[in-house]
Amino acid sequence: MLLLSIFGFTFAQDNLEELKRQLEEQRRQIRELEKKIEALEKQKPEATKEVKKEQEPAPTDRSLQLRSKYDERLKALQITPTSQRSFLNLSLIVDTSFVARNKNDREFKHLEIPGLYHRHEGNGHGHGTLNEKRGFNLNYAELYLYAPVDPYFDLYATIPFSEDGAEVEEAYAVTRGLPFGFQFKVGKFRSSFGRLNAQHPHAWDFANPPLVYKVFLGDDGLKEKGVQLNWLAPTPFYLLFGMEVLQGENEQSFGTEGFKVNTKDDGSGTDITIGDTKKPNLYVGFVKTSFDVGNLSFLTGLSFATGHTRIDHLDGDHPHAFAGKTKLYGFDLTAKYMIDSYRDISLQGEYLYRDQKGTKYEYDDSTLETDELKKKQGGFYTQLVFKFDKRWRAGVQYNLINKNDVKKNGVKEDLPNNLPAYYAMLEYSPTEFSRIRFQVGQNRAFFHDGKRETVNEFILQFNFAIGAHGAHPF
């Protein structure tokens, strides 16, 4: 036994010696390899230079043959227009502001527009309410990505980050090869309803969305999952028809999720269940046309949206819910006069009208009341923006909601129908990639406990963009 163990030990030691030798051998090999790599690396720059030289199309030679080969290579890459030579166009847009307001943040949060708008705690991601707090705001840091997928589709994505998180605001593909003037869009996108809705906030002429957009489409606008088909008519002037089938989850006018409401506010009564809407829920149609008269360009459009509505604010301070149907109508007109390459005057306006019918569930002294509600509401904004220098723009915007007819069980409610807001801005853009905007405004549409609360506001807004060159707006 002992002998065996001694033998075993010596054998092990032999093995150890053998291992040590092998290790030493391997170390030597590694050193040799390292030396070889070093030597190769020294040669490498010259080698790559040579390869580069070969790849570059002969510079002084104007031979078309070479160029068309180059052309072929670009064709294979499916480059984006006007040759930004990369597979992905990426940009980051940062919007930050300083706000001074005559209402403190708590007061401001609890303001409402009777029959039209009240604040409900949302998820707080994405754009949400811009310039919400007094003092400094980081409105968003928005990631924008664009690239052709293949010869058949382009893909776009907009991902705004807020301090609390990120949201996929838009992620959609658009066809690039449909015949006969058709184009198809699928994914989540800003609806082409109206003029301003499809534009990103950084392309807006004022720091906040117009009042009619806020009340009918919400602070984020109408952005939905779905599809769009549009057709550009073969006319000598611009004429575009389009329709969209959308999920219809918009918090101000639509919504898909049903709810359960108890006849007593303490839950001791019986439950009434309102089912989900059919999904998809929202249908949008639009027609847009444009024509020029000399240096004056007109762009005008009609839009229509129809869908079911589910609003569930049962968890709020004043629990209530609504189920019904909503129709939205929009008319927009832009007239832009180009003075020269740097100066223009633009007059733009939109009228929005909402026709909403349904049942409102609300507690009155702890018992549930169900009321038949009919809303016919409308308003507009109109703005004049003068770009008087390559770097400077000034503008005024007038907002008015002038129709606010709400009938509860056939009886007209006494609601204000003269809800204006005024804004003026002065903008300085050192380049196309940076912008500083001063905006002053007065909003006389807000109420608190039935009393009108005038909001005076000053906003200093900074907007920066890095990355791919964005297009100039019309």
Added chain:
Amino acid sequence: MRVLAVLLLLFSISFAQLKVIATYPWIGELVKEVGKDRVSLYVIAKGTDDPHFVVPKPSHIAKMRDADLLIVQGASLEVGFLPPLLQQSNNPKIQPGRQGYLDLSQFVDLIEKPVNISRAMGDVHPEGNPHYQLDPHNIPPLAKAIEERLCQLDSPNCAHYRGNLEDFLKRWNARLTEWDREFAKLKGIKVIQYHKLYDYLLQRYGMVLVGTLEPLPGIPPTGKHIEGLISQAQGVKFILQDVYHEKRTAQFVAQRLNAKVVILPHEVGAVPEAKDLFSLFDEILRRLSQ
């Protein structure tokens, strides 16, 4: 199948004219020379526009819908207005990478190609200086490139295009000899320009660029930069001023340097005298020779 072929043929005959869109007037002039009556032409920008800042009007989209060929200057010059127009044109034929998309910048040697690039350097184009139309020697290969593409898209009329090209080249080369002779007299003169717009012309004919009024491409003149320019510059003969920028700075600098402001067309239609490509260079020569 045969019926379909006949129908297609009839269709193509009834729409015999090839529809061509050019982003800038000088490209349109080349298309006119090569295509003549076999093409219909629509030009997006005006000669008096700043080529970097063309408004993407929706009316252009309607014209692009049915186009067979879109010819662009390239080198990111159109990046501010062409992508949205193309995207909304709903026309697969003229998308980049297709045969109906022709980027002329690929047929010339771009100068001033930056080694590295940052927006802190102003509006620098990664591909190089895009204003290559101002070297008259660049025109013949571009005319040839357009002729080749027209032939590819419309082979029945190829002989016609070839004939037009030959005719054009003959006339152009004749003028080119004259221009070369006349411009040679300007060799060595010192100039200042507003933007790096005339570099191809200056380089071709050996004129010396002392500086630009813009401190960086696309950034308007600043007092400090102008003072620096004035203190360094000596013996400057001309301040070359384009038609679309403000002219006060040029006049101020000219007065201080005892130089002369010359408003130089960069493009067909920029000044009334520059009616076509020939008169564009005639006019440039005339204005620099006075």
